[in-house]
Amino acid sequence: MEELLTQLLTEVREIKASQARTEQRLEGVEAESRATREGLARMENDMGAKVSALFDAREVQMDVNERVCSSLQRIESKLDRISLRVASHDAAIKLAK
16 A cells, blocks of 8 residues: 555656646747747838838939939930031031032
8 A cells, every 4th residue: 555655656746747847848938939929020010110111212212213304304305406406507507608
C-alpha cells in the first residue's frame, strides 16, 4: 500500500512538473504572439505612412510635369511665330535682290 502511495505521489509530482512546463511554454507563446501582433501593427502603420508619402510624391511630380508641359507649349508657340517671321524676312530679302 505504501509503495502504491509513493508511486502515485511520484506520478502527481511528474504531472505537476509537466503542467508547469506547459504553462511556461504557453506564456512564452503568448508573449511571442503579442510581440508579433505589435510588430504587425507597427509595420502596417509604417507601410501606410510610406504609401501615403509615395502618393504625395506622385501628385507633386504630376504638378511639375504639368508645368513643364505648359512651358514647352509656350516655347513651341513662340518658336512657330519666330519661324514665320524668319520665313517672311527670307522671302522679302530674296525679292530685294
